[in-house]
Amino acid sequence: xxxxxxxxxxxxxxxxxxxxxxxxxxxxxxxxxxxxxxxxxxxxxxxxxxxxxxxxxxxxxxxxxxxxxxxxxxxxxxxxxxxxxxxxxxxxxxxxxxxxxxxxxxxxxxxxxxxxxxxxxxxxxxxxxxxxxxxxxxxxxxxxxxxxxxxxxxxxxxxxxxxxxxxxxxxxxxxxxxxxxxxxxxxxxxxxxxxxxxxxxxxxxxxxxxxxxxxxxxxxxxxxxxxxxxxxxxxxxxxxxxxxxxxxxxxxxxx
Amino acid sequence: xxxxxxxxxxxxxxxxxxxxxxxxxxxxxxxxxxxxxxxxxxxxxxxxxxxxxxxxxxxxxxxxxxxxxxxxxxxxxxxxxxxxxxxxxxxxxxxxxxxxxxxxxxxxxxxxxxxxxxxxxxxxxxxxxxxxxxxxxxxxxxxxxxxxxxxxxxxxxxxxxxxxxxxxxxxxxxxxxxxxxxxxxxxxxxxxxxxxxxxxxxxxxxxxxxxxxxxxxxxxxxxxxxxxxxxxxxxxxxxxxxxxxxxxxxxxxxxxxxxxxxxxxxxxxxxxxxxxxxxxxxxxxxxxxxxxxxxxxxxxxxxxxxxxxxxxxxxxxxxxxxxxxxxxxxxxxxxxxxxxxxxxxxxxxxxxxxxxxxxxxxxxxxxxxxxxxxxx
Numbered sequence: 001x002x003x004x005x006x007x008x009x010x011x012x013x014x015x016x017x018x019x020x021x022x023x024x025x026x027x028x029x030x031x032x033x034x035x036x037x038x039x040x041x042x043x044x045x046x047x048x049x050x051x052x053x054x055x056x057x058x059x060x061x062x063x064x065x066x067x068x069x070x071x072x073x074x075x076x077x078x079x080x081x082x083x084x085x086x087x088x089x090x091x092x093x094x095x096x097x098x099x100x101x102x103x104x105x106x107x108x109x110x111x112x113x114x115x116x117x118x119x120x121x122x123x124x125x126x127x128x129x130x131x132x133x134x135x136x137x138x139x140x141x142x143x144x145x146x147x148x149x150x151x152x153x154x155x156x157x158x159x160x161x162x163x164x165x166x167x168x169x170x171x172x173x174x175x176x177x178x179x180x181x182x183x184x185x186x187x188x189x190x191x192x193x194x195x196x197x198x199x200x201x202x203x204x205x206x207x208x209x210x211x212x213x214x215x216x217x218x219x220x221x222x223x224x225x226x227x228x229x230x231x232x233x234x235x236x237x238x239x240x241x242x243x244x245x246x247x248x249x250x251x252x253x254x255x
Numbered sequence: 256x257x258x259x260x261x262x263x264x265x266x267x268x269x270x271x272x273x274x275x276x277x278x279x280x281x282x283x284x285x286x287x288x289x290x291x292x293x294x295x296x297x298x299x300x301x302x303x304x305x306x307x308x309x310x311x312x313x314x315x316x317x318x319x320x321x322x323x324x325x326x327x328x329x330x331x332x333x334x335x336x337x338x339x340x341x342x343x344x345x346x347x348x349x350x351x352x353x354x355x356x357x358x359x360x361x362x363x364x365x366x367x368x369x370x371x372x373x374x375x376x377x378x379x380x381x382x383x384x385x386x387x388x389x390x391x392x393x394x395x396x397x398x399x400x401x402x403x404x405x406x407x408x409x410x411x412x413x414x415x416x417x418x419x420x421x422x423x424x425x426x427x428x429x430x431x432x433x434x435x436x437x438x439x440x441x442x443x444x445x446x447x448x449x450x451x452x453x454x455x456x457x458x459x460x461x462x463x464x465x466x467x468x469x470x471x472x473x474x475x476x477x478x479x480x481x482x483x484x485x486x487x488x489x490x491x492x493x494x495x496x497x498x499x500x501x502x503x504x505x506x507x508x509x510x511x512x513x514x515x516x517x518x519x520x521x522x523x524x525x526x527x528x529x530x531x532x533x534x535x536x537x538x539x540x541x542x543x544x545x546x547x548x549x550x551x552x553x554x555x556x557x558x559x560x561x562x563x564x565x566x567x568x569x570x571x572x573x574x575x576x577x578x579x580x581x582x583x584x585x586x587x588x589x590x591x592x593x594x595x596x597x598x599x600x601x602x603x604x605x606x607x608x609x610x611x612x613x614x615x616x617x618x619x620x621x622x623x624x625x626x627x628x629x630x631x
Contacts, residue, residue, distance in 0.1 A: 090507065105520035114497055
């Protein structure tokens with residue numbers, strides 16, 4: 001069963017064709033990587049999938065719902081969450097508060113119970129906090145729970161973004177270069193984290209430049225070049241695809 | 256030498272600041288007193304800055320200082336006690352000043368929700384203050400409604416006009432939004448000034464009733480003081496509770512990073528509207544308290560300067576800090592009154608104090624305490 005079905009997705013910025021007729025399907029519970037040279041349209045694709053930008057044409061079906069015309073917050077509520085290439089934390093909040101924001105659509109109470117601090121409100125707030133703490137433990141930054149987000153070390157910020165995306169209880173997690181700027185040890189830790197997320201039953205779509213990571217974790221790889229999908233398949237197939245080698249991995253074969 | 260280098264050099268920094276103050280002072284007095292001011296400020300500031308730089312003294316405590324638990328627990332009740340006891344010691348004049356500062360606290364608390372929590376710059380907040388005041392003035396003098404029934408009316412109409420302004424204005428961001436709210440503030444003032452049949456134009460509305468409770472009129476200054484005080488306490492409790500809920504978190508997340516907030520499922524447009532509605536409620540209530548205290552309203556009380564003053568209170572107190580808004584309102588109402596002794600220089604000194612304050616503590620009085628220690 002496919003959880004995501006993208007058909008002929010196109011995004012133009014004025015005369016620039018950022019994405020052109022990209023179609024693909026993703027099965028639930030898989031890790032799918034999207035690779036391609038700089039400017040291939042990977043992040044734009046993410047933006048379209050999460051409603052951060054509106055696609056020019058084409059359709060995106062998430063489960064049975066057409067989401068290409070929906071606003072960002074509706075898509076998040078349906079169950080697609082993301083991290084950002086340039087980290088976007090709520091820097092004035094503490095680490096745990098960042099994750100508590102993610103429960104926004106999952107735990108609700110009305111205005112009156114906020115003002116009266118009714119029993120229901122307190123129980124719900126406590127459960128929000130406990131859940132947030134569980135997600136911090138899951139990504140391994142629970143020691144920083146009460147640290148202000150902008151004083152976290154770099155690697156922990158990336159982890160916090162992942163925890164925040166997970167805490168929306170999304171079915172699909174989009175990770176935009178989760179290892180950018182990390183050293184090899186940190187990268188392999190993130191790789192293990194991604195596998196752990198998969199074990200929760202989540203579907204993961206990954207943008208990544210680190211080929212070792214991509215080949216190591218991906219169930220499937222989609223290759224974009226100049227906004228066009230030039231290849232899709234298992235890691236081994238993609239690795240040996242001549243078009244991919246020419247467009248992207250070319251320099252790798254010279255070694 | 257570039258600006259950064261000047262900022263780091265203690266003597267140059269002192270020179271520039273005292274020169275700035277002296278030049279501002281020049282039109283008020285002769286060159287001689289200006290020079291004296293310059294000399295005193297220069298020597299004093301150089302000394303302070305040099306000592307600070309040489310690190311003779313141990314480093315000042317970090318701004319993110321955690322007060323010990325008993326201090327934190329005791330701070331709010333003791334402040335409340337002080338305010339309860341104050342009327343027994345103060346002259347009527349100071350009580351009057353305190354009542355005004357209570358009204359401004361409500362305004363600053365309300366504006367802090369919009370600017371401090373949600374990050375929407377609003378330069379026309381006095382408009383909602385005016386709407387609240389005039390709603391009561393008209394309801395009371397023309398329809399005979401009393402204070403207590405007018406409270407929901409004033410608050411409701413202020414909130415509705417806040418939302419009505421926000422619906423078109425929220426398509427804009429940042430500076431553009433600020434300009435639209437500024438325009439709205441002026442429109443409201445001009446309508447009040449020109450709609451003679453309803454508002455009596457620039458002459459204003461007189462004969463507004465004081466509130467009464469169980470048949471007894473609250474027209475003594477100290478009973479009125481307690482009335483305002485209770486409203487401020489209620490406002491703080493409600494605002495703190497909303498701040499520490501999913502609503503408050505949604506507001507702050509919008510200020511910090513709107514794209515991330517909406518990617519986590521927050522309907523940013525809806526929550527900005529909430530912020531406008533909930534913030535302007537307090538302006539409406541401040542308006543009715545003002546109208547019933549003065550028993551008179553006129554458009555003059557709701558100029559652009561008023562909006563700027565309220566915004567200054569929020570910024571001086573520390574953007575996004577509820578207790579900061581209280582402190583900011585208290586200081587900015589009290590300071591000009593305390594400076595009354597020096598007559599015409601008081602606005603100048605106030606201005607210089609504000610500039611220096613922002614230079615040395617741009618995050619506001621309570622800015623450093625944000626979220627971490629207070630949002631529990």
